[in-house]
Amino acid sequence: MTTTEHKPHTSPEIGGLGHSRRRVEDARFIEGRGNYVDDITLPGMLHMAIHRSPLAHARIISIDTSAAEAVDGVVAVVTGELLAGYNLAWMPTLSGDTQAVLATDKVRFQGQEIAAVIATDRYVAQDAARLVEVEYEDLEPIVNPQRALEEDAVLIRDDKEDQTSNLCFEWESGDKTATDEAFAKADKIVSLETHYPRSHPAPLETCGIVADVDSATGQATLYMTSQAPHAHRTVFALVAGLAEQNIRIVSPDLGGGFGNKVPVYPGYVVATAASLVIGQPVKWVETRTENLISTGFARDYYMKGELAVTNDGKILGLKVDMLADEGAFYADAQPSKFRAGLFHIVTGSYDYPAAYVTTRGAYTNKAPGGVAYRCSFRVTEASYLIERLVQNAAYELGLDPAEFRSSNFIQADQFPYHSPTGFVYDSGDYETAMRKAMDMVGYADIQAEKEQARKEGRLVGIGMASFTEVVGAGHGEDYDIIGLKMFDSAELRVHPTGKAILKLGVKSQGQGHETTFAQIVAEELGIPAGDVKVVEGDTDNTPYGLGTYASRSTPVAGAATAVISRKLREKAKKIAAHLLEASEEDLEWETGKFFVAGDPESSVSIQDIAFAAYTNPPPDLEAGLEGVHYYDPPNMTYPFGTYIVVVDVDPESGQWKVRRMIAVDDCGVKINPMIVEGQIQGGLTEGFAMSSMQHITFDETGNCLGSNFMDYLVPTAWETPRFELGETVTPSPHHPIGAKGVGESATVGSPAAYVNAVVDALQHMGVTNIEMPMSADRVWHAMQENSGG
Amino acid sequence: MNITVTVNGTAHTADVEPRLLLVDFIRTNLGLTGTHIGCDTTSCGVCTVLIDGTPVKTCTMFAVQANGRSVTTVEGLKQNGELSAIQQAFREHHGLQCGFCTPAMMLVGTALIEENPDPTEDDIRWAISGNLCRCTGYMNIVKSIEAAAETTREGASS
Numbered sequence: 001m002t003t004t005e006h007k008p009h010t011s012p013e014i015g016g017l018g019h020s021r022r023r024v025e026d027a028r029f030i031e032g033r034g035n036y037v038d039d040i041t042l043p044g045m046l047h048m049a050i051h052r053s054p055l056a057h058a059r060i061i062s063i064d065t066s067a068a069e070a071v072d073g074v075v076a077v078v079t080g081e082l083l084a085g086y087n088l089a090w091m092p093t094l095s096g097d098t099q100a101v102l103a104t105d106k107v108r109f110q111g112q113e114i115a116a117v118i119a120t121d122r123y124v125a126q127d128a129a130r131l132v133e134v135e136y137e138d139l140e141p142i143v144n145p146q147r148a149l150e151e152d153a154v155l156i157r158d159d160k161e162d163q164t165s166n167l168c169f170e171w172e173s174g175d176k177t178a179t180d181e182a183f184a185k186a187d188k189i190v191s192l193e194t195h196y197p198r199s200h201p202a203p204l205e206t207c208g209i210v211a212d213v214d215s216a217t218g219q220a221t222l223y224m225t226s227q228a229p230h231a232h233r234t235v236f237a238l239v240a241g242l243a244e245q246n247i248r249i250v251s252p253d254l255g256g257g258f259g260n261k262v263p264v265y266p267g268y269v270v271a272t273a274a275s276l277v278i279g280q281p282v283k284w285v286e287t288r289t290e291n292l293i294s295t296g297f298a299r300d301y302y303m304k305g306e307l308a309v310t311n312d313g314k315i316l317g318l319k320v321d322m323l324a325d326e327g328a329f330y331a332d333a334q335p336s337k338f339r340a341g342l343f344h345i346v347t348g349s350y351d352y353p354a355a356y357v358t359t360r361g362a363y364t365n366k367a368p369g370g371v372a373y374r375c376s377f378r379v380t381e382a383s384y385l386i387e388r389l390v391q392n393a394a395y396e397l398g399l400d401p402a403e404f405r406s407s408n409f410i411q412a413d414q415f416p417y418h419s420p421t422g423f424v425y426d427s428g429d430y431e432t433a434m435r436k437a438m439d440m441v442g443y444a445d446i447q448a449e450k451e452q453a454r455k456e457g458r459l460v461g462i463g464m465a466s467f468t469e470v471v472g473a474g475h476g477e478d479y480d481i482i483g484l485k486m487f488d489s490a491e492l493r494v495h496p497t498g499k500a501i502l503k504l505g506v507k508s509q510g511q512g513h514e515t516t517f518a519q520i521v522a523e524e525l526g527i528p529a530g531d532v533k534v535v536e537g538d539t540d541n542t543p544y545g546l547g548t549y550a551s552r553s554t555p556v557a558g559a560a561t562a563v564i565s566r567k568l569r570e571k572a573k574k575i576a577a578h579l580l581e582a583s584e585e586d587l588e589w590e591t592g593k594f595f596v597a598g599d600p601e602s603s604v605s606i607q608d609i610a611f612a613a614y615t616n617p618p619p620d621l622e623a624g625l626e627g628v629h630y631y632d633p634p635n636m637t638y639p640f641g642t643y644i645v646v647v648d649v650d651p652e653s654g655q656w657k658v659r660r661m662i663a664v665d666d667c668g669v670k671i672n673p674m675i676v677e678g679q680i681q682g683g684l685t686e687g688f689a690m691s692s693m694q695h696i697t698f699d700e701t702g703n704c705l706g707s708n709f710m711d712y713l714v715p716t717a718w719e720t721p722r723f724e725l726g727e728t729v730t731p732s733p734h735h736p737i738g739a740k741g742v743g744e745s746a747t748v749g750s751p752a753a754y755v756n757a758v759v760d761a762l763q764h765m766g767v768t769n770i771e772m773p774m775s776a777d778r779v780w781h782a783m784q785e786n787s788g789g
Numbered sequence: 790m791n792i793t794v795t796v797n798g799t800a801h802t803a804d805v806e807p808r809l810l811l812v813d814f815i816r817t818n819l820g821l822t823g824t825h826i827g828c829d830t831t832s833c834g835v836c837t838v839l840i841d842g843t844p845v846k847t848c849t850m851f852a853v854q855a856n857g858r859s860v861t862t863v864e865g866l867k868q869n870g871e872l873s874a875i876q877q878a879f880r881e882h883h884g885l886q887c888g889f890c891t892p893a894m895m896l897v898g899t900a901l902i903e904e905n906p907d908p909t910e911d912d913i914r915w916a917i918s919g920n921l922c923r924c925t926g927y928m929n930i931v932k933s934i935e936a937a938a939e940t941t942r943e944g945a946s947s
């Protein structure tokens with residue numbers, strides 16, 4: 001598959017693929033009329049606040065709620081014991097583990113939910129939550145996975161019958177024998193031990209719910225911050241024993257998600273139970289501290305990678321061994337058969353025969369989560385490791401990192417490419433993307449400047465990452481979440497006046513689905529995008545789907561949209577034949593109309609066809625122009641690109657500044673280039689954030705040290721670099737419109753580029769690694785330790 | 790305590806608890822939910838409104854402190870049924886994604902342009918540095934504010 005120019009086929013009025021159509025959803029947001037969960041107020045609504053554990057690991061001796069209950073305005077105080085009466089004290093996680101809803105036996109992380117106060121007012125609920133008194137017996141807090149797996153470490157999950165250690169899972173991928181053989185043939189083994197630090201997606205809107213359960217009818221309407229409303233409905237049906245048809249989840253506007261809003265959190269369950277018992281709506285919205293200490297952490301992988309290479313610069317094989325810090329409950333959101341997510345994309349953009357990956361996960365006294373933070377299930381960690389290793393290997397061989405990459409790239413004619421860990425890469429042209437990025441940055445000049453700068457005592461570094469991502473899971477046979485196959489769906493109805501409604505099983509959190517998915521319909525049916533309304537997030541009103549995360553909306557729901565549009569076009573053809581009194585075989589399609597071949601005057605527009613579908617359908621055809629399609633992707637898609645970062649490092653302080661950041665992305669065919677660029681710019685910022693500042697740490701007693709935005713630093717406009725974007729377009733051969741998905745490429749690919757750049761600036765001193773986040777302090781120490789000083 | 794606060798040109802009188810935060814007064818008492826809450830430490834800026842023309846984070850101010858003051862929220866940006874220059878610019882330049890930071894960003898941009906009709910990129914980045922955005926990477930927010938400044942200047946000179 002070669003790189004192609006992609007020009008729109010449709011006019012701007014139709015607004016199909018390739019048009020930078022302005023966003024539909026903005027109309028409400030710019031007037032302050034978005035509708036986020038916390039904006040919802042229902043008659044008689046009560047407020048909930050949660051009492052959380054101050055300790056990381058302790059046995060609960062007693063819980064006294066009397067003082068809280070005595071506060072004026074408090075309606076109820078819910079404890080785990082109370083929930084146990086409804087069999088709700090524990091709930092399943094998305095990884096098939098169990099998680100305490102409200103702690104009954106022990107607390108296992110700081111911030112764990114112990115009791116919930118329901119009151120008439122949010123302030124009162126918070127006052128009273130503070131008055132819940134818990135007596136504890138201290139236990140050893142286990143704050144790192146290495147300690148967790150030592151023989152004498154106290155057992156964290158003593159609630160699980162078969163659990164005898166803190167080992168959470170073990171997983172391997174690839175071929176050990178073949179890899180050992182490759183390593184035996186190597187001239188050099190290049191190794192890197194590094195930690196991908198614990199991070200948090202921290203969307204600006206925290207998580208929350210307004211639970212409205214009608215105790216008379218059993219109808220539960222749950223307005224919640226959900227990236228996966230249908231899957232959540234099923235989980236609720238399983239957890240709470242509510243009949244699934246009586247559960248309606250509405251995920252309204254979401255103020256960002258990035259993986260944080262994929263899991264089901266205890267607060268959702270407690271608020272729902274409280275509403276059921278009390279018979280009034282209950283609202284719970286997290287504070288930022290609650291969000292950071294108790295929900296959806298990401299990453300936290302200790303990784304050791306080894307690359308077997310020859311002296312002439314060929315990679316022969318890769319070995320990786322990892323230890324994951326999973327927190328107290330194994331709640332990774334990922335396909336159930338893949339304990340380390342899709343980490344085995346770790347072989348990267350390079351062609352070599354053998355790889356072997358082993359992973360262990362350990363329980364620790366930290367919050368559960370393991371969410372794919374703007375990432376397709378551990379792909380970020382994988383991409384980071386291989387791109388760091390490749391640079392170090394080039395240094396060790398005395399080669400230019402770009403040339404080393406080039407001589408190991410999977411070639412454009414090798415696709416579909418079978419990776420040694422079992423993936424089938426759909427399409428790519430890595431060399432072209434890399435050369436484009438090198439041209440944009442002026443690679444030779446900047447390398448020369450680097451040498452010159454060193455002579456003058458300045459430090460300039462150039463870092464590159466030529467990443468390959470894997471997104472858009474399924475195929476359903478291999479990929480499922482708690483047994484639900486990872487398909488997604490689209491339902492399309494064209495009304496008599498030619499206007500359409502498209503309903504989706506996915507859910508935007510800012511990606512602009514209302515705009516882009518209408519463009520797919522416009523492309524396929526020629527109905528102007530402005531005439532297509534996109535509906536999502538309401539489980540009563542949309543077809544079943546697995547939701548939006550892991551960049552799967554475009555690859556899966558986008559494909560479903562294209563396919564259902566094409567099915568309706570087939571039906572439209574039958575109606576057109578009837579209207580034109582022609583035979584179907586003689587009809588040809590041109591955007592928005594069918595015409596008789598050789599007689600373009602004899603044509604009928606899609607709007608006229610739609611009208612006829614309801615007023616004058618052919619006698620042998622059912623009326624209407626409507627359908628639903630569940631799309632099971634035959635394979636995942638493999639977006640790729642090359643990022644190049646140029647940094648200046650201050651030799652005195654270790655401070656570093658991004659001088660240039662070039663990003664060449666290839667996400668296949670673009671639906672809306674403006675939105676694609678926005679996604680990339682946002683992702684590059686999050687990559688910068690992880691490499692420079694974002695980090696959730698704990699002290700030795702398990703206190704979370706990143707519990708607010710003063711300690712957990714996220715970049716502002718001031719320090720965020722200016723990005724320069726470029727593109728190549730290599731369509732996905734198996735996707736109906738050739739799109740690959742783009743929401744996460746930049747977060748996945750860019751951290752290695754930033755780190756490679758800073759390491760490169762210091763490389764002549766013998767520096768081979770700096771851990772993320774690269775604080776000035778860490779960079780300074782790296783210089784001191786390696787400069788012989 | 791009894792207070793009177795003018796919000797988007799309308800005076801509102803209410804009896805409020807002294808500890809009520811201004812952001813809750815705006816969101817809950819007045820039902821103006823375009824002003825958001827994103828943190829507990831005055832860090833994120835999504836609660837920003839203009840008080841007598843100056844951006845203020847309303848999660849760090851009591852409602853009673855706004856007594857007698859004039860507040861502009863995002864709902865007050867549209868004038869006579871027309872979107873303001875900054876609203877139009879955010880839409881035109883893709884200055885928003887999830888929209889959660891957007892009302893505050895537009896208000897800060899409005900105040901900046903009022904004070905400095907021809908801001909440089911650094912002026913803009915500095916002005917919005919108290920407002921976080923997790924979606925956009927800020928480039929298009931900067932572009933939107935630049936464009937709004939330009940339209941405002943053109944409007945003033947014509």
Ligand code: FES
Nearest residue numbers: 827833834836848
């Ligand atoms: S809510 Fe974050 S600064 Fe006010």
Ligand code: FES
Nearest residue numbers: 886890922923924
């Ligand atoms: S647009 Fe989502 S936080 Fe700024």
